[in-house]
Amino acid sequence: MSQPFRTEKGGRIDRGEQLTFTFDGEEMQGHKGDTLASALLANGVHLVGRSFKYHRPRGIVTAGSEEPNALVGVYRKGDQTPNLRATQVEVYQGLEAISQNRFPSLGFDVGAVNDLLSPLFPAGFYYKTFMWPKAFWDRVYEPVIRAAAGLGKPPKNPDHDTYGNIYAHCDVLVAGSGPAGLAAAVAAAETGAKVILCDEQAEFGGSLLSDENATIDGKTPIEWVQETIAKLASMDNVTLLSRTTAFGYFAHNYIALAERVTEHLSDPDPKLPRERLWQVRAKEVVIASGAIERPIVFPENDRPGILLADAGRTYLNRYGVKVGNKVLVATACDTAWQAAFDLADHGVDVVAIADLRETPPENLVAIAQARGIRVEAGCVVTGTLGRKRVKAALLGRLMTSGQVASAGQVACDAILMSGGWTPTVSLYSQSRGKVVWDEAVGAYVPGKSVQNERSAGAAKGLYGLQATLEDGYAAGEAAANAAIGKEAKVTYAAASGGEAGQGAVLGALPHDRNASRVKAFVDYQNDVTAKDIKLAAREGMQSIEHIKRYTTTGMATDQGRLSNMNALSIASGALEKPIVDVGLTTFRLPYTPTTFGLFAGVARGDHFDPVRKTPSHDWVVANGGVYEDVGQWKRTWYFPKSGEDMHAAVARECATVRKSVGLFDASTLGKIEVVGPDAAEFLERMYTNPWKKLAPGRCRYGLLLNDAGFIVDDGVIGRLADDRFHVTTTTGGAPSVFATMEDYLQTEWPDLDVWITSTTEQYAVAAVQGPKAREVIAPFIEGIDLSAEAFPHMSVKEGTFCGVPCRLFRISFTGELGFEINVPRRHGKMMWETLAGEIEKHNGTAYGTETMHVLRAEKGYIIVGQDTDGTVTPQDAGMTWAIGKKKHDFVGKRGLERPDLVAENRKQFVGLLTKDPKVKLEEGAQITVAQNPATGTPAEGHVTSSYYSPAMGRTIALAIVKNGHALHGKSLYVPMPDGGIEVEVTSPIFFDKEGARLNV
């Protein structure tokens, strides 16, 4: 079989290039320029899919992106894409497509039994049943429903393709390249405005590509399109984007476009992105999205071989494909007549034109008669025959009584239908504009512009080639003028032919069949019939939104672009309300389904989120360190030696720090340089602690609250000079602390002469902790007397480390003698490697965050975010000492005075020791008074931190416990699934309570 339905000549396909593709494994031929749909039709294939609910055989209905039936899966090198519209899939050599929603095969589908059972499945049937027995919903009904539902099969493998992104600005964005869009683009471009013209199709021209009869400036439409595009392409201020769908219209004239870059190629270069997201800020937008033809709702209007008339004409003229050999045209609109004429002129037997109008235009009737086409006026289709392909139509005559009388049967292998046209208002609707009902057009059309956009041509219900062109030019001129204030000087092209068609029908047609037996489809894909809509109305669904949700009409992948108007009309009849009072559902973005990968773009793996590394990174990797993610940072969790698990590594690291010395990368801690004459005053207001009397060269622990009174951050702050502080924050808190400081500084205290600068990444920080810390750093530090007297605990001084400037802090988060050395970041690697080498000489160790946590827990130091959770006050944390008693105000002070923050029974920070020293509590475990509390017993608190403590030779834990400060020495329980664990409440300071080790 070699394309038996291909015409002899004509069309936009390249007949010289033959391409082989497969559909459900069967090899077929097509041409360059074909869509899968046109190629299938050329091969005589109409049956391409099964419907969602009843699994009825379905064929190609349209030639555009609104196609409801012809959804296929496409395979390419292990990548699989479901639900692609055959009308949009371009044929390439080797294309592999499969039909969907059928088992075992498209021809024989067991799901088709649903069609026989359909009387049981009216709209919303599932709300009324499947409730008994109760347990069956999860186990039986739902799995069956889920397996039956869905269209294509989901992709099974990770996607190999990449996706690009580009941000663009333009003066005028024109969406759609039919006559109106092209004219608008030309007019706007002539002013010099920056223009982007996009069209979802492979080729620019829209409806002009399938019009063989009209002329523009004496040229064929295609010649005119080619000239126009060539001209636009030559202009520097114009960007032409084919295969590019404007799918989203957002606030402030922000339009998202999806460009399909490689999908049409047989063997795309892997360097090319599969698709590219264009995010365009347009000063003005011209929506030239055209109109789409409406199906007619007659019984059995869904058989393969029944298409929209304009689709039939497009397949013929643009793709050189006849939709059948014996074609019936059923219409309410003039435009379908032209399709009949074109088909007849290509030798197709047009068996009849059935026009439901009593008196179709005489000129059309005359042309038809001249071609020998039978014309049936006042005639409707009342049914069709043929299971997998239509083979005959039943005709009926409309009587003045409103009844329908049978008018016999006509054999055919295709039916072209036209219920008139519906302007495509999706983008306008997305722009938040409100559509208005236009009685003359018989459709909803764009109302007032809410954003800087205007619709042009058929998109606003304006039909006829000449009118559309003129409107397009005018829209382009107006848009450019609004965008850049320049008038266009473009000569309008003049068209002949392509007249606007008259006539339309909405809603279900009357027929003489048994209404309870036949199905007249409104929404093909979701199998919604006219009966379903009437049922919804009968059941009290009054809003169109209810009807939509109850019947699922308009919820298919075309978002109701084909079905909405018919559904509205049927609802209007059933509710006995004018159509405008039924309401209209909103068109949501995207205009057509849009690939997830396009939205995700480059964000995957390391580019999903920045991987922030410190200068020790390479060394850590080389030495087997294990990382943990802390925000975007990679922090070393622990450094296992060979054969060590985490527990062993941490135990060794802890013991080593206490015994000799450890090296820790503290670079990720937030650092903020606070400078200016009012620096101390500013910190005084921000932190709970007093700062004014802190001498230069000294440090203090700072506690930061929010104005509600809860702890949000902490860190050591060193005073480098009267007017200069070095503030540290937690790693995760760095950005928010900085933002909070800026907030207070700029908006509450702009009079203060102080500025803050983030220096987090200016410095690399190494913490050297342990009894031998001084010995370790001494060889490298110059300019600072490290003796205990000259440089006591909580000191800071500037000097050099290996000759590079450093800020040396004597501080400790371990309870040991400790130093933190800050060097300019580029020297961080050198510092780390120098110190790593040095600690080896002292049998020291590098240690990670886990050991840091254990060591600080032994000392009862809190970790904000672990031991506090945003509901803890300084008093709760036992840190009243950190509050400057004489301060009149600081952030959080007033909040702390609120009734619940000074109430009894607050949860307070304590230590816990399990009765059995080997039992390690689980972090997050709850604490109760009873050993085996009843379910629902309120907890007294919870375990915030829990570790094995090498220094204590046992487990230790920190916790927040109701009235905990008063409970030291008392027993409580930590209830676990296998029984409560007895714990003693203690001071949170387990090790070196006097702090002697700090001050050596």
Added chain:
Amino acid sequence: MSDLLASDVITPDAGETPLLSLPGVSVLKAAPMTRLSLRLREAAIPAAGEAFGAKLPVTPLGAETSEKRAALWMGPDEWTLLAPEDQLQAVFDGIEAKLDGQPHSLTDISHRSEALIVSGPKASWLLNTGIFIDFSLEKFPVGTVTRTIFHKSPVMIWRTGEDTFVVEAWVSFMDYVAGILVESAEELAVA
């Protein structure tokens, strides 16, 4: 590199191989330099410029350059001062001396960020794969400097020539920024 005459402070790092070298665009790492963040009140602007050796621009998003100096407008009271790496202390001390007694904040941020030099006819296209700024010459003339967002990373962009941009990011973000730039440019290699 002729574009770079706008500033002799930013130079390609001689020791580094280009991250990207395509006919349409190249991406080079810039050599280390002195960077200072200067904050002060309006009254101190002239004195600070004098001490630094390049005027502090007061036009938003503006840059002023002189020999071995560049002063970049970051905000109404914030400038980034650029100078050769080895002049840190001299520049710092000079400004501090001059501004003694006038409220100000001068902070060394030399190591906080790294710079890339992105140049070539496709440079602005490449930046636009991740930055939502109109880089047309009318909207973003040569000399414009701004902070913005590149995908999920904060960056600073300074246009030093029609087809040349300096892209700075905090050091720990640089792998991300450079990585995505290189990945996004890949398609330019396709004929």
Added chain:
Amino acid sequence: MKRYSFLELAKNAFSAHQNWGRQWRAPEPKAEYDVVIIGAGGHGLATAYYLAKEHGVRNVAVLEKGWLGGGNTGRNTTIVRSNYLWEESAALYNHAIDLWDGLSQELNYNVMYSARGVMMLAHTVHDVQVAQRHIHANRLAGVQNEWLTPEQAKEYCPPLNISKDIRYPVMGAALQRVGGTARHDAVAWGYARGADDMGVDIIQNCLVTGIKRGADGAVEGVETAKGFIKAKKVAVVAAGNTTTVMDMAGVRMPLESFPLQALVSEPVKPAFPCVVMSNTIHAYISQSDKGELVIGAGTDQFISYSQTGGIHISNHTIDAICELFPHFRRMRMLRNWGGIVDVTPDRSPILSKTPVQGLYVNCGWGTGGFKATPGSGHVFAHTIAKDEPHPINAPFTIDRFKTGRLIDEAAAAAVAH
């Protein structure tokens, strides 16, 4: 009310479904009601249902400015779970879970509550700590929740990528097996049908324009698009529009209304068995019975009543989904929409009497109101009928923001060290 059943369905098939009655009436408002509920979303309708059913208060009107169930009820991602940290929250949401189980039978309307499990992923050590704390707290509170290793999580949800190579590898998950999804429209419709059957008037397209208070300050009724309606009690259940409605009564609310987006993919055959959430990388996904992947996106950073949001919000949600489920990259977005969520400072709802006698408010559910629908309606009905809170909603006062007795779900999960 005609009972729904398979038999009834079969019977009606023979009469071509011509004989089904209305699911609810379309009444005109009466002059006076005992209770007027403002807002016919799930919570408002459930409140009316339980007022009538449990408290015998049947002279009730539910006023709706648009169509019933048309706000957040019809726009949310339909997740049901109760594994909240604080005892107060867990009690409230678990009360809802108890009612979800059996709701279809209770309402004689299949709300398709599907306990397929809600899995909350942990990607960092901090996440693990937070998840474990939830699990322990939940166990004590009698709320089902359990810990899964990455391998167990993968077994429960085969599409999940547990590779160590992704940016934020999965370190485990908290699974609530009784969590799941329900059919949002059916919830609204089922409650509407049930309430209507007991005499509640559901009045759609009836915008409230004022709340009238008497000389003593107590409420007397509401001004509406359909005229003044006298009411002994007025209950505001208006979600994102709560501030606007409460302003009419002169009551300031600690609320902000943000746009929240959600989206669905095209329908595909079963690909996703449960619900997966990741707070750390902001992903939220399940698959509907129809086959669509249902994905919750984030809120915009500014307040808005536009019911739309920015594309960058979708981008960040979808990139997280594709990172966790890389084969969904070729799936396609079918529809994206927005709702308006009213958010309190501690991210917990307000279900409370107000300083105004006879005025009650149920709001502040943020992004998580759907799951609470039955429980919320149940205890709010109690509050209205008895003029005192049910023990379960007693902590959810407006006053807590003044005293500082917050129920801070956000703080407990958010802060990192």
Added chain:
Amino acid sequence: MLLVYCPYCQVERPETEFSCRGQAHIARPSDPAEVTDEGWVEYLYMRDNTKGVYAERWRHIHGCGRFFNAVRHTVSDDFLKFYKAGEPMPDLDELAKEAGK
């Protein structure tokens, strides 16, 4: 993604360069000790949350870093005015009228 004008940089930039920090012109009481619990909750949490014209704070966090204020219609999301921090709140009703909302 909104388009926001920064009155300091004097350019329009995409929303992602900015952080919105809620209602504008809520000053921290100058002497918190004098403020009642009601007053403090008003400062901390009570917001107009207006459906309509609303003055709010924005910070050009990934630009010049400055806080400024904007008047926006919260239904259309259209901005009606941008002004620097410290400038008085404009007459919102007047702005609404000008914008024809």
